[in-house]
Amino acid sequence: xxxxxxxxxxxxxxxxxxxxxxxxxxxxxxxxxxxxxxxxxxxxxxxxxxxxxxxxxxxxxxxxxxxxxxxxxxxxxxxxxxxxxxxxxxxxxxxxxxxxxxxxxxxxxxxxxxxxxxxxxxxxxxxxxxxxxxxxxxxxxxxxxxxxxxxxxxxxxxxxxxxxxxxxxxxxxxxxxxxxxxxxxxxxxxxxxxxxxxxxxxxxxxxxxxxxxxxxxxxxxxxxxxxxxxxxxxxxxxxxxxxxxxxxxxxxxxxxxxxxxxxxxxxxxxxxxxxxxxxxxxx
Amino acid sequence: xxxxxxxxxxxxxxxxxxxxxxxxxxxxxxxxxxxxxxxxxxxxxxxxxxxxxxxxxxxxxxxxxxxxxxxxxxxxxxxxxxxxxxxxxxxxxxxxxxxxxxxxxxxxxxxxxxxxxxxxxxxxxxxxxxxxxxxxxxxxxxxxxxxxxxxxxxxx
Numbered sequence: 001x002x003x004x005x006x007x008x009x010x011x012x013x014x015x016x017x018x019x020x021x022x023x024x025x026x027x028x029x030x031x032x033x034x035x036x037x038x039x040x041x042x043x044x045x046x047x048x049x050x051x052x053x054x055x056x057x058x059x060x061x062x063x064x065x066x067x068x069x070x071x072x073x074x075x076x077x078x079x080x081x082x083x084x085x086x087x088x089x090x091x092x093x094x095x096x097x098x099x100x101x102x103x104x105x106x107x108x109x110x111x112x113x114x115x116x117x118x119x120x121x122x123x124x125x126x127x128x129x130x131x132x133x134x135x136x137x138x139x140x141x142x143x144x145x146x147x148x149x150x151x152x153x154x155x156x157x158x159x160x161x162x163x164x165x166x167x168x169x170x171x172x173x174x175x176x177x178x179x180x181x182x183x184x185x186x187x188x189x190x191x192x193x194x195x196x197x198x199x200x201x202x203x204x205x206x207x208x209x210x211x212x213x214x215x216x217x218x219x220x221x222x223x224x225x226x227x228x229x230x231x232x233x234x235x236x237x238x239x240x241x242x243x244x245x246x247x248x249x250x251x252x253x254x255x256x257x258x259x260x261x262x263x264x265x266x267x268x269x270x271x272x273x274x275x276x277x278x279x280x281x282x283x
Numbered sequence: 284x285x286x287x288x289x290x291x292x293x294x295x296x297x298x299x300x301x302x303x304x305x306x307x308x309x310x311x312x313x314x315x316x317x318x319x320x321x322x323x324x325x326x327x328x329x330x331x332x333x334x335x336x337x338x339x340x341x342x343x344x345x346x347x348x349x350x351x352x353x354x355x356x357x358x359x360x361x362x363x364x365x366x367x368x369x370x371x372x373x374x375x376x377x378x379x380x381x382x383x384x385x386x387x388x389x390x391x392x393x394x395x396x397x398x399x400x401x402x403x404x405x406x407x408x409x410x411x412x413x414x415x416x417x418x419x420x421x422x423x424x425x426x427x428x429x430x431x432x433x434x435x436x437x438x439x
Contacts, residue, residue: 023287039285046287055293059300063308070308073315075322082315089312108313109305117300148293153286157293 009232016129016228019048019151020143034142048151055148058120062113088116092267099271102173102278107271110165114158115267118216121149122259125223126252129231149220149262152213159213162270166208169277178280208273212266219262223255410438 007015014036021039022032023046032049033039039046069085078086092112100107124147136144148154170179183201184194230251233244414435 021285021287042287043285044287046285046289047292048287048289051289052292052296056296059296063300063303066304066308066312070311073311075315075318078315078319086312086316089309090316093313105309106301106305109309110301112309113297113301113304151289153289154293156286157290158297160290161294161297 012232013225013228015143016133017145017225018143019145020050020141021046022049023047032142048145048153050143050145051148051151051154054124054146055121055154058124058148059117062116062120066112066116088112095268096271099268100275100278102275104169104274104278106165107274110274111267111271114270115263118149118158118266119260119263121147121154122220122263124148125150125220125227125255125259128248129224129227147220147224149216150224152217152221155217155220156209156213158266159209159216162212162273163209166205166273166277169274173278174280212269212273216262216266219258223251223258226251227255410435 018036018039020032021042022030023039023042024030025033025038026041033042033046065081066085069082072079073082089112092115093108096108096111127146132146133144136142145151167179170182174182183205184198186197186201188197227248230244230248233247234241236244417431417435
């Protein structure tokens with residue numbers, strides 16, 4: 001590592017893209033990684049403490065706010081918080097009802113959780129990139145990535161959880177045979193074509209969680225990267241710093257749309273995939 | 284950027300959060316919302332019903348008002364007729380009474396005149412007799428006659 005006080009641009013970017021990682025060092029001992037290289041050496045046996053903490057914290061914010069509204073929910077005149085929460089619930093309920101035509105009490109709360117939680121995680125992207133890491137540095141924490149959705153672990157974990165639900169409901173609604181038939185007798189309804197069908201359909205199936213998780217990760221990672229690059233301008237003279245300020249504002253305004261849209265897309269695609277899992281197709 | 288245990292951690296948290304939302308958040312909010320929806324729907328129906336009733340009541344009231352107005356007009360008319368009738372009656376009875384009173388007064392006057400005439404007539408006879416007596420007492424005294432006659436005249 002170069003001097004921590006005056007990092008080069010590359011070091012600055014790398015620092016911002018490194019998670020606070022706790023895991024098993026190659027020598028078998030457990031501890032925090034003190035550099036990106038150490039974190040990489042840990043391999044699978046590592047956990048991103050910052051991603052998990054922010055993700056759980058934001059999820060708890062969501063649950064606390066909505067739980068508060070739910071426990072005080074009244075059929076009479078709603079207060080401010082209840083109004084706010086009900087707008088979101090209504091929005092998700094309408095969206096879900098227009099896509100998902102089966103009876104399943106899980107789908108709407110699932111979509112609500114995904115939408116609000118992912119939105120909150122994405123929202124952390126709008127916090128200026130240096131604020132929290134600098135504070136963390138003062139507190140003696142080396143790395144601090146505050147946007148959980150720029151961590152592929154987080155987005156893929158959610159996508160794979162949704163994928164597990166897809167498999168579960170496919171088998172529950174169609175049976176193992178029905179599910180396999182769907183995978184193998186489509187799109188060419190002929191016994192000879194089963195291998196080709198299976199390859200095609202299996203790719204389609206696998207593409208669902210991959211596209212779901214990587215889309216969110218890609219959008220947010222790119223957005224975060226641009227914020228970091230803009231932040232680099234702040235240390236390069238007054239004029240460039242002012243241009244950086246303008247750029248930062250413009251990108252934040254645009255990104256506000258992106259983060260809402262990505263949260264919504266994740267929730268809607270989840271509902272769509274689960275609706276497909278429930279649909280017993282005609283052959 | 285490495286895939287690691289975070290994957291499992293986040294999956295676990297995700298499922299727990301979804302379960303919590305499904306159990307403790309969504310049903311309460313949803314039931315409150317649908318209950319309010321029902322209440323509002325009922326309120327709207329009741330409002331429509333009340334409006335209909337109000338319309339009915341208004342048209343009924345207008346009818347009643349018109350009826351009352353007609354009745355009042357009729358009563359006023361009748362009263363006016365009755366009043367003019369009474370005035371007419373009073374006038375004619377007053378006229379009759381006047382005539383009767385006039386007649387009675389006339390009769391009384393006539394009676395009085397007759398009575399006066401009778402008493403005058405009686406007094407003239409007495410005076411004539413008295414005059415004649417005086418004349419016969421004095422006989423031929425012209426001055427006496429004259430005096431006598433003057434006295435007679437003065438007595439008249």
